[in-house]
Amino acid sequence: MKxxxxxxxxxxxxxxxxxxxxxxxxDPAGDFLAGYTxxxxxxxxxxxxxxxxxxxxxxxxxxxxxxxxxxxxGSAFYVWGIDRGAGTEKFNTGAHPIGQGVKFDTVxxxxxxxxxxxxxxxxxxxxxxSGNTITGEIPDSLLPSQGLSFLDYxxxxxxxxxxxxxxxxxxxxAPDASNAGVTAVPxxxxxxxxxxxxxxxxxxxxxxxxx
Numbered sequence: 001m002k003x004x005x006x007x008x009x010x011x012x013x014x015x016x017x018x019x020x021x022x023x024x025x026x027d028p029a030g031d032f033l034a035g036y037t038x039x040x041x042x043x044x045x046x047x048x049x050x051x052x053x054x055x056x057x058x059x060x061x062x063x064x065x066x067x068x069x070x071x072x073x074g075s076a077f078y079v080w081g082i083d084r085g086a087g088t089e090k091f092n093t094g095a096h097p098i099g100q101g102v103k104f105d106t107v108x109x110x111x112x113x114x115x116x117x118x119x120x121x122x123x124x125x126x127x128x129x130s131g132n133t134i135t136g137e138i139p140d141s142l143l144p145s146q147g148l149s150f151l152d153y154x155x156x157x158x159x160x161x162x163x164x165x166x167x168x169x170x171x172x173x174a175p176d177a178s179n180a181g182v183t184a185v186p187x188x189x190x191x192x193x194x195x196x197x198x199x200x201x202x203x204x205x206x207x208x209x210x211x
Contacts, residue, residue: 023183024050027174029067035096037168038161042068043132044076046174049157051080053140053150054185060143060150061185062108063135064157064174070129071112075162078110078134083154083179085147091167098167101177102156105146110136118142154179 027046038044045067052061062080070076081087081104091099109117116123119142127136140150156179160169 023181024048024063024065025175025180027172027176031176032171033098033173035098035168036161036164036171038164038171039073039075040171041073041076042066043070043072044159044161044171046157046159046172047132049174049180050183051153051155051180052183052185053153055150056185058140059137060108060140060182061135061137062110063133065133066159067132069131070134073161074112076112076159077162078157078159080108080110081156081158081179082106082108082143083148084143084145085152087154087179091170096167098170099156099158099173101179102158102173103154103179104156106143108138108143110134119144151182151184153182155182156180 026048029042029045029047032040032045043066047065047067049062049064051063053059054061064078081102083103084105086105087103088105089099089101089103091097091102106119107117110127111117114125114127116126116136116138118138121142123138126138127134129135143150143153157174158170159172161171162169
């Protein structure tokens with residue numbers, strides 16, 4: 001009985017590992033920055049976000065979920081600040097500093113026309129959205145290292161209202177007062193090994209039960 005329970009537990013763990021959930025960073029709803037002067041529509045309020053990296057395809061995937069359908073505010077756009085190894089608190093200066101703990105040395109921008117900007121280049125058609133979620137992919141060649149490996153990059157997301165200038169255009173930081181890490185996408189070989197292991201454990205459990 002104990003062996004069957006152990007095999008079942010191992011089998012379940014193996015299958016969970018085959019399709020791990022991305023580590024989405026949650027952000028409180030309604031936490032607009034005090035100095036923000038733009039629209040307070042929910043699509044400028046981040047509730048969760050994640051950045052994943054796929055070494056096999058050399059792509060970073062950026063996803064954000066907002067507090068209202070994307071596109072509610074026609075002047076909204078979305079900026080991920082990326083720390084590749086030389087990041088600083090660029091907003092945390094001057095008479096009205098913001099963004100303490102938010103470090104970056106480059107940015108990725110998603111716009112509502114479906115374009116993305118990264119590494120000084122504009123990519124057409126790489127941004128999509130559905131309901132409250134916006135997503136897009138950026139090649140790692142546009143985010144070259146400044147000392148860190150791709151999987152050691154950190155990030156922060158801030159929406160902006162394009163009708164406002166300066167720091168007053170930034171509605172939210174996600175996460176607050178810190179950066180978040182990039183999540184790795186398992187490589188195909190690793191997924192195949194995990195799947196094979198799960199199938200083997202399941203077959204062993206069935207044989208023991210049959211006996």
